[in-house]
Amino acid sequence: MRRHHLFEFTELAACPKVLRQLVTGYLEAIVATCRPYLSHSHLLADAMRSTGTSRLVDLCSGEGGPWFNLVRHLEQEVGEPVTVVLTDKFPSREATARAASVRGLEYWGESVDARRVPEQLQGVRTLFNGFHHFRPADAQAILQDAVAKRQPIAIFEMLERTWLALLQVLFAPLSVLVLTPLVRPVTWWRLVLTYLLPVAPLLVLWDSVVSVLRCYRPEELRGMTERIGGAYHWEAGRYWRHCMPVTYLIGYPDPAPPVDRADT
Numbered sequence: 001m002r003r004h005h006l007f008e009f010t011e012l013a014a015c016p017k018v019l020r021q022l023v024t025g026y027l028e029a030i031v032a033t034c035r036p037y038l039s040h041s042h043l044l045a046d047a048m049r050s051t052g053t054s055r056l057v058d059l060c061s062g063e064g065g066p067w068f069n070l071v072r073h074l075e076q077e078v079g080e081p082v083t084v085v086l087t088d089k090f091p092s093r094e095a096t097a098r099a100a101s102v103r104g105l106e107y108w109g110e111s112v113d114a115r116r117v118p119e120q121l122q123g124v125r126t127l128f129n130g131f132h133h134f135r136p137a138d139a140q141a142i143l144q145d146a147v148a149k150r151q152p153i154a155i156f157e158m159l160e161r162t163w164l165a166l167l168q169v170l171f172a173p174l175s176v177l178v179l180t181p182l183v184r185p186v187t188w189w190r191l192v193l194t195y196l197l198p199v200a201p202l203l204v205l206w207d208s209v210v211s212v213l214r215c216y217r218p219e220e221l222r223g224m225t226e227r228i229g230g231a232y233h234w235e236a237g238r239y240w241r242h243c244m245p246v247t248y249l250i251g252y253p254d255p256a257p258p259v260d261r262a263d264t
């Protein structure tokens with residue numbers, strides 16, 4: 001299946017915040033229910049060990065994505081406290097307040113473009129369900145920036161560009177109806193726009209179909225990394241977790257080769 005870069009409603013500058021939150025709230029509920037990244041948190045741990053850091057810098061964080069659940073799990077995986085700095089081109093005030101109440105999470109107050117991350121934001125870069133938003137040249141720029149600054153990067157998409165995944169997202173409206181009671185905070189507008197007027201199910205359906213069509217395949221991700229170079233270890237792949245397909249790419253600086261003392 002070819003990649004198509006159609007528009008997503010939630011990306012449009014004119015999309016009202018309430019409609020955007022219908023989609024992000026649903027995504028958060030599905031991530032909290034299916035926990036699609038927990039089984040592969042060792043990949044994050046590997047990236048952290050590669051540079052000996054306990055800090056992560058999440059890009060395109062939106063409302064925080066999976067981190068509210070993932071941070072404690074990752075601490076157990078690495079056996080030490082971790083700090084996650086959430087960032088976005090358009091930082092979320094609501095998520096900033098929420099992150100402040102969770103140990104180890106903080107939301108960066110200034111706008112951060114994933115293609116040009118400021119030098120002071122050092123740590124393993126993560127990007128959950130955000131990479132498919134970028135066209136190939138911008139996607140490559142995100143990887144290039146991480147390599148240029150010698151920072152590890154981990155990309156996870158709860159998506160896969162296959163016919164099966166496309167068929168699966170056709171059931172997204174049903175899933176919205178089932179999961180909406182789990183979305184916090186419970187608001188009257190979310191209930192009205194889900195159960196009285198089917199705005200949320202239709203929005204999620206469109207954005208999910210477009211996301212599947214935009215998702216990069218592991219071989220395309222590998223192709224991007226081959227064009228970058230830079231003595232990096234790269235690993236791209238896919239897996240299924242609780243009926244959810246996940247595509248991922250991990251990259252971190254290759255360890256320096258051991259110095260051969262006999263040569264010195």
Ligand SMILES: C[S@@+](CC[C@H](N)C(=O)[O-])C[C@H]1O[C@@H](n2cnc3c(N)ncnc32)[C@H](O)[C@@H]1O
Nearest residue numbers: 060061062065088089090112113114128129130
């Ligand atoms: C799908 S949403 C959030 C995904 C979130 N990580 C999650 O798992 O729910 C994508 C986010 O990317 C942000 N974004 C778009 N372009 C960006 C850029 N160039 N740099 C950083 N963030 C960007 C948007 O503001 C939006 O919050």
